[in-house]
Amino acid sequence: MATQNTKGLARLMMAPxxxxxxxxxIVPLSMTLWFSFQNYNLLNPANxxxxxxxxxxxxxxxxxxxxxxxxxxVIVGGVLLITVIGxxxxxxxxxxxxxxxxxxxxxxxxxxxxxxxxxxxxxKNMIMHxxxxxxxxxxxxxxxxxxxxxxxxxxxxxxxxxAWQWLPFATLILLTALQSLDSEQKEAAEMDGANVFNRFIYxxxxxxxxxxxxxxxxxxxxxxxxxxEILVTTNGGPGYASTNLVFxxxxxxxxxxxxxxxxxxxxIAIILANIVxxxxxxxxxxxxDR
Amino acid sequence: xxxxxxxxxxxxxxxxxxxxxxxxxIRDGExxxxxxxxxxxxxxxxxxxxxxxxxxxxRILIDGQDVTQKAPAQRGLAMVFQSYALYPHMxxxxxxxxxxxxAKVDKAVIDKKVSDAxxxxxxxxxxxxRPSQLSGGxxxxxxxxxxxxxxxxxxxxxxxxxxxxxxxxxxxxLEISELHNQLKTTMIYVTHDQVEAMTxxxxxxxxxxxxxxxxxxxxELYSKPRNLFVAGFIGSPRMNLIEGExxxxxxxxxxxxxxxxxxxxxxxxxxxxxxxxAEHLGSDTFLHVNVDGIGQVNARCxxxxxxxxxxxxxxxxxxxxxxxxxxxxLAI
Amino acid sequence: xxxxxxxxxxxxxxxxxxxxxxxxxxxxxxxxITSIKTEPEAIAGFSLIPSGTFENYVTVQTQRxxxxxxxxxVILSVGSTILALIIGIPSAWxxxxxxxxxxxxxxxxxxxxxxxxxxxxxxxxxxxxxxFGLLDTRIGLAIMLTxxxxxxxxxxxxxxxxxxxxxxxxxxRMDGAGLWQEIVYVLTPMAVPGIASTLLLNIILAxxxxxxxxxxxxxxxxxxxxxxxxxxxxxxxxxxxxxxxxTMAIAPILIMGWFSQKQLVRGLTFGAVK
Numbered sequence: 041m042a043t044q045n046t047k048g049l050a051r052l053m054m055a056p057x058x059x060x061x062x063x064x065x066i067v068p069l070s071m072t073l074w075f076s077f078q079n080y081n082l083l084n085p086a087n088x089x090x091x092x093x094x095x096x097x098x099x100x101x102x103x104x105x106x107x108x109x110x111x112x113x114v115i116v117g118g119v120l121l122i123t124v125i126g127x128x129x130x131x132x133x134x135x136x137x138x139x140x141x142x143x144x145x146x147x148x149x150x151x152x153x154x155x156x157x158x159x160x161x162x163x164k165n166m167i168m169h170x171x172x173x174x175x176x177x178x179x180x181x182x183x184x185x186x187x188x189x190x191x192x193x194x195x196x197x198x199x200x201x202x203a204w205q206w207l208p209f210a211t212l213i214l215l216t217a218l219q220s221l222d223s224e225q226k227e228a229a230e231m232d233g234a235n236v237f238n239r240f241i242y243x244x245x246x247x248x249x250x251x252x253x254x255x256x257x258x259x260x261x262x263x264x265x266x267x268x269e270i271l272v273t274t275n276g277g278p279g280y281a282s283t284n285l286v287f288x289x290x291x292x293x294x295x296x297x298x299x300x301x302x303x304x305x306x307x308i309a310i311i312l313a314n315i316v317x318x319x320x321x322x323x324x325x326x327x328x329d330r
Numbered sequence: 331x332x333x334x335x336x337x338x339x340x341x342x343x344x345x346x347x348x349x350x351x352x353x354x355x356i357r358d359g360e361x362x363x364x365x366x367x368x369x370x371x372x373x374x375x376x377x378x379x380x381x382x383x384x385x386x387x388x389r390i391l392i393d394g395q396d397v398t399q400k401a402p403a404q405r406g407l408a409m410v411f412q413s414y415a416l417y418p419h420m421x422x423x424x425x426x427x428x429x430x431x432x433a434k435v436d437k438a439v440i441d442k443k444v445s446d447a448x449x450x451x452x453x454x455x456x457x458x459x460r461p462s463q464l465s466g467g468x469x470x471x472x473x474x475x476x477x478x479x480x481x482x483x484x485x486x487x488x489x490x491x492x493x494x495x496x497x498x499x500x501x502x503x504l505e506i507s508e509l510h511n512q513l514k515t516t517m518i519y520v521t522h523d524q525v526e527a528m529t530x531x532x533x534x535x536x537x538x539x540x541x542x543x544x545x546x547x548x549x550e551l552y553s554k555p556r557n558l559f560v561a562g563f564i565g566s567p568r569m570n571l572i573e574g575e576x577x578x579x580x581x582x583x584x585x586x587x588x589x590x591x592x593x594x595x596x597x598x599x600x601x602x603x604x605x606x607x608a609e610h611l612g613s614d615t616f617l618h619v620n621v622d623g624i625g626q627v628n629a630r631c632x633x634x635x636x637x638x639x640x641x642x643x644x645x646x647x648x649x650x651x652x653x654x655x656x657x658x659x660l661a662i
Numbered sequence: 663x664x665x666x667x668x669x670x671x672x673x674x675x676x677x678x679x680x681x682x683x684x685x686x687x688x689x690x691x692x693x694x695i696t697s698i699k700t701e702p703e704a705i706a707g708f709s710l711i712p713s714g715t716f717e718n719y720v721t722v723q724t725q726r727x728x729x730x731x732x733x734x735x736v737i738l739s740v741g742s743t744i745l746a747l748i749i750g751i752p753s754a755w756x757x758x759x760x761x762x763x764x765x766x767x768x769x770x771x772x773x774x775x776x777x778x779x780x781x782x783x784x785x786x787x788x789x790x791x792x793x794f795g796l797l798d799t800r801i802g803l804a805i806m807l808t809x810x811x812x813x814x815x816x817x818x819x820x821x822x823x824x825x826x827x828x829x830x831x832x833x834x835r836m837d838g839a840g841l842w843q844e845i846v847y848v849l850t851p852m853a854v855p856g857i858a859s860t861l862l863l864n865i866i867l868a869x870x871x872x873x874x875x876x877x878x879x880x881x882x883x884x885x886x887x888x889x890x891x892x893x894x895x896x897x898x899x900x901x902x903x904x905x906x907x908x909t910m911a912i913a914p915i916l917i918m919g920w921f922s923q924k925q926l927v928r929g930l931t932f933g934a935v936k
């Protein structure tokens with residue numbers, strides 16, 4: 041149905057979004073790249089000069105840089121571990137014939153719709169607070185010392201909060217994938233003498249593999265950008281204990297007014313994100329060919 | 331009026347030449363069937379006529395008028411799609427009325443035409459339903475109704491029966507033939523099913539790899555296939571194509587014998603062989619016979635002729651109904 | 663499975679599932695309960711029984727002017743989504759119905775803009791916003807949110823549009839429908855469900871976006887994300903009031919989310935899982 045005049049029209053219809061996204065991608069990116077080679081401090085904006093690789097070296101020699109990279113990886117890895125394993129188990133559980141499946145589903149996916157600042161503040165003040173939090177209440181009930189989560193385990197606390205937000209996403213997607221598993225296949229496997237465990241290993245897991253890949257990749261993209269949760273709970277501290285790359289760049293830029301340094305950090309963040317993006321694009325792209 | 335002329339029509343998708351070059355003459359009122367294996371270009375050819383694809387070269391004339399550059403709606407044709415392509419959000423009535431509404435026909439006229447078409451197609455009781463509430467056969471009739479009301483100069487059918495089950499296909503085949511007798515409008519019908527082609531067509535166009543292999547009436551194609559492809563494609567069960575000593579003795583590279591053109595006997599005959607499978611249909615029996623020195627041969631015989639797996643039987647091909655083909659596969 | 667499941671199995675599974683669900687939902691539930699406690703009750707230790715006061719909701723409004731960020735959230739999320747739809751529908755349309763060899767590449771490229779870490783362009787965006795006077799303006803933030811969500815909008819629409827069979831469009835063309843009539847009578851009615859789902863999911867995403875909304879606003883254009891984040895400063899630490907503000911901030915979107923479960927999966931996986 042691709043006749044000549046529809047082709048021309050199609051190009052015209054695509055133009056606005058293509059142009060917008062092109063500008064949106066190229067302009068800020070090239071500015072970041074440009075700034076990353078400049079000495080540029082907002083406190084002294086008149087004095088801008090070429091810096092060569094200085095900003096990168098500066099970032100590289102900052103001990104907080106490696107700590108923040110490590111923290112970023114811990115957040116991404118920790119949350120992925122919890123959400124994928126937890127999500128698979130919960131999805132398997134909800135997929136059973138149970139009473140009130142619809143309501144259970146709604147309860148489980150709810151955290152996903154909670155905006156990050158709310159999620160972080162609720163966990164910080166009402167659940168994990170060493171004085172008035174629910175966990176502290178429980179500890180005292182059992183005669184234990186309450187834990188000061190954000191002082192003692194700042195990174196773990198953030199991993200828990202973020203995992204709580206993303207567990208519903210993993211569960212929902214894995215559940216959707218699970219429900220598309222052909223029940224005749226399960227019955228055939230049963231006829232072939234596979235027990236529950238074998239059916240999970242040889243049938244369910246391979247069927248979920250694709251969904252798990254998608255969960256991992258999409259979550260990684262969002263998890264690399266965790267920001268508000270840190271801002272309202274630990275503010276990156278104590279020290280740099282819970283500062284991830286995003287937060288470090290934010291600090292450098294808007295608290296340190298160091299445009300050049302923050303830009304160099306931004307370029308590093310882009311490189312990191314791109315490594316993940318390549319894998320995601322492949323997985324999603326394969327789906328297009330279907 | 332509805333005569334259609336294709337002159338030197340060709341179509342390529344990028345590098346791939348789907349249709350190298352086709353000339354074809356369709357007379358007013360004819361029921362023409364394009365038949366061929368999947369990928370032979372028959373649907374593409376239909377879509378070129380409809381105007382849903384641009385031709386890469388050549389001209390298309392409808393009633394002597396060049397329509398090559400015209401939009402589909404301006405060609406005065408109606409099409410019935412394989413998936414029926416009914417508008418899911420409209421009632422049957424609105425589906426049928428849609429083309430008239432697009433042509434800005436008067437409301438009263440629309441109502442009249444829709445109810446006439448519904449009458450012809452037995453849809454009167456279903457006019458207010460949505461397509462999703464109809465059976466496959468009914469959907470098919472709605473699609474036909476939508477085509478009828480436009481009073482097109484020709485109907486185009488793109489494998490319209492392929493989504494129906496076997497029994498319904500038989501009924502719809504009859505209904506479409508009856509419709510043609512009633513309306514006497516040109517119909518072009520695409521199918522891969524040679525039975526549909528044989529039963530419905532005035533004229534069959536056999537296509538293979540974008541080329542026309544043969545054009546003719548069903549009986550012409552059956553009795554005088556022009557080449558090996560047509561010989562193998564038309565007729566069910568398929569013609570036996572025999573090479574080797576027997577063919578040479580008849581002065582040909584290949585000799586074709588239709589399964590129904592054997593004299594069968596339990597005692598004597600030209601060839602002898604062992605029955606591998608006997609398919610009893612009641613009226614007929616299809617025998618798969620492993621003939622000594624020839625190989626696997628299909629034969630069709632009367633249902634009364636008793637033969638079972640493992641029996642030795644004798645076959646004599648009917649000399650007057652042999653088809654002979656030369657090295658190039660052309661009929662001699 | 664067409665087989666009778668033993669009642670015992672079902673009861674055990676039900677109990678386990680409900681237990682897990684309630685643990686996961688607990689923080690939200692507890693926020694809701696705390697929001698109708700008095701401040702002393704809220705810090706008096708674990709209790710699921712509130713006194714049922716709505717005082718906190720009133721206080722949040724009178725002391726902190728809740729309505730303003732709420733309206734900002736509504737305007738920004740709905741506005742940016744509609745803007746993204748206006749830009750996105752034609753292009754998703756074109757790609758779904760007149761695909762070319764490059765369509766796939768264009769789609770992938772659009773998706774790739776979504777992968778760009780926001781923080782990497784924080785500096786230039788911040789400076790540009792400052793220089794164009796867009797900091798803390800609704801229009802500036804609406805543009806940001808539109809651009810951020812445009813790739814998802816286009817992808818979602820594309821996967822929906824692609825499910826409209828091409829033969830129907832051809833049938834309409836054979837029936838004499840012009841482009842405009844094709845759009846009004848055939849395409850729009852068939853596309854409305856997909857567009858509605860896209861709208862819903864993107865309002866949710868825009869409502870909860872918490873990087874740009876916090877960084878590019880101070881007071882005038884600050885939506886609920888920024889409003890709530892401001893509670894992290896010590897003077898805001900009042901459990902019950904925080905809970906009331908939180909409840910109001912998440913309630914509308916939580917309810918919308920419940921209705922968009924299916925679309926959520928599809929939208930967030932770019933059609934890879936349905």
